[in-house]
Amino acid sequence: MQPTTFLLASVLKPLDDTRMYGKFGRTLVSRAGERHTVHVAGRQATLPPDAPPGLHFHSLLRGSRLSWERLGAQGRYWRLLQRLRPDIVIVHAPELLPLTLLWQLLNRRRAFLYDVRENYALNIRTQQVYPAWLRGLLVGVVRGLETVAARRAAGILLAEHSYADELPFAESSRTVVLENKFQPEPGQLLAAAAHALPPRHAPLHLLYSGTISALNGVFEAVALTHKLRHFWPAAHLTIIGFCQRPEVLTKLRTTVAASPETVTLVGGDTLVPHAQIVAAIRRSHLGLLPYQRHDSTWRCVPTKLFEYLANGLPVLVPHNPRWAALVQAHGAGLAVSFPDEPMAQLADRLTACFYSQGIPQDVFWASEATKLWELLDTIR
Numbered sequence: 001m002q003p004t005t006f007l008l009a010s011v012l013k014p015l016d017d018t019r020m021y022g023k024f025g026r027t028l029v030s031r032a033g034e035r036h037t038v039h040v041a042g043r044q045a046t047l048p049p050d051a052p053p054g055l056h057f058h059s060l061l062r063g064s065r066l067s068w069e070r071l072g073a074q075g076r077y078w079r080l081l082q083r084l085r086p087d088i089v090i091v092h093a094p095e096l097l098p099l100t101l102l103w104q105l106l107n108r109r110r111a112f113l114y115d116v117r118e119n120y121a122l123n124i125r126t127q128q129v130y131p132a133w134l135r136g137l138l139v140g141v142v143r144g145l146e147t148v149a150a151r152r153a154a155g156i157l158l159a160e161h162s163y164a165d166e167l168p169f170a171e172s173s174r175t176v177v178l179e180n181k182f183q184p185e186p187g188q189l190l191a192a193a194a195h196a197l198p199p200r201h202a203p204l205h206l207l208y209s210g211t212i213s214a215l216n217g218v219f220e221a222v223a224l225t226h227k228l229r230h231f232w233p234a235a236h237l238t239i240i241g242f243c244q245r246p247e248v249l250t251k252l253r254t255t256v257a258a259s260p261e262t263v264t265l266v267g268g269d270t271l272v273p274h275a276q277i278v279a280a281i282r283r284s285h286l287g288l289l290p291y292q293r294h295d296s297t298w299r300c301v302p303t304k305l306f307e308y309l310a311n312g313l314p315v316l317v318p319h320n321p322r323w324a325a326l327v328q329a330h331g332a333g334l335a336v337s338f339p340d341e342p343m344a345q346l347a348d349r350l351t352a353c354f355y356s357q358g359i360p361q362d363v364f365w366a367s368e369a370t371k372l373w374e375l376l377d378t379i380r
Helices: 018-029 069-084 094-105 120-126 132-152 218-228 246-258 274-283 303-310 321-329 343-349 366-376
Strands: 005-014 037-043 055-061 088-091 111-116 155-158 175-177 204-209 235-242 263-268 286-288 315-317 333-335
Touching: 005 018, 005 055, 005 069, 005 094, 018 037, 018 055, 018 111, 018 366, 037 069, 055 069, 069 094, 088 094, 094 111, 094 132, 111 132, 120 132, 155 366, 175 366, 204 218, 204 274, 218 235, 218 246, 218 343, 235 274, 246 263, 274 303, 303 315, 303 321, 315 321, 321 333
Parallel strands: 005 037, 005 088, 037 055, 088 111, 111 155, 155 175, 204 235, 204 286, 235 263, 286 315, 315 333
Antiparallel strands: none
16 A cells, blocks of 8 residues: 555643544554554653654644644645645544634645544534633534535544434544444553452542543542541542643642642643553542533543453443443443442442453454544545
């Protein structure tokens, strides 16, 4: 197959992003018998020390998400398109769609894929990040851009099965669901067995990883840990990840400072390399997914759930039918009411044997990589 130059681009996602770099980028340079060049463009971050040959990095944003640097990212992206002359562009952010559409309009033989990582219009409308007067305008602009892009793209990639029902532009036969399943780090040995929970007199390491936010239940994780310590005295929670909301991070730091024997915070105002998060998963006994019910997240499968299952980490999930069914199918944990689950009963239930059938194989990225190449082979 003829060598292909790919450009994978986002503005806010870091250069070492687990989906853009860790899954897409490494997949595209690792196909046996082929030599392709992959350029990853995104937010400045520590570059992966073990990036494979043929993979290159370009910073589009060095400031915060609300800085003027974000406007400059558009110019840097356009210059990359002109200089690299990619054969295929994979757009991982809707704000890069206008220039991508212009780039493709100037030469109709150029091809791009649009990777829909979130239901952006729904997020804008429901998460109250923007003032009410601006939300309707932004929803219309984003949905309009995505609809035009869907007509012109060589393919639409969806990070969630639910998006196929939610997004009116995702009905094309060129739409493929690529879930955020787990991709091991280079050289990482896969977990051979599930994590065993210790006896009650021993330390119990709980984990909250990934995006730190109130919506994702970080304070519910802290509350549950405090309550569990009445029955498991050495229970300790590690929170590891990045928090975009300064007011949430300030409140969390105050909470951690008040009970350092109960909670440890890693990251917070800095991006944490994915390898460090995976290492934390492997050191832990129990993973927490205390998400609050919300339209923007409730129908999605959290990336961390795939990560925990692939590493044999027992989990606690809320009473979300899809998540609970996935956990139950693999005997991977329990559905609980955060943070109001009766702790005495929970402590007893944690003595169960988890992952009795071993580590599930359907939670790994390899199956999604196959689908990605099947689509790409139709357009190269």
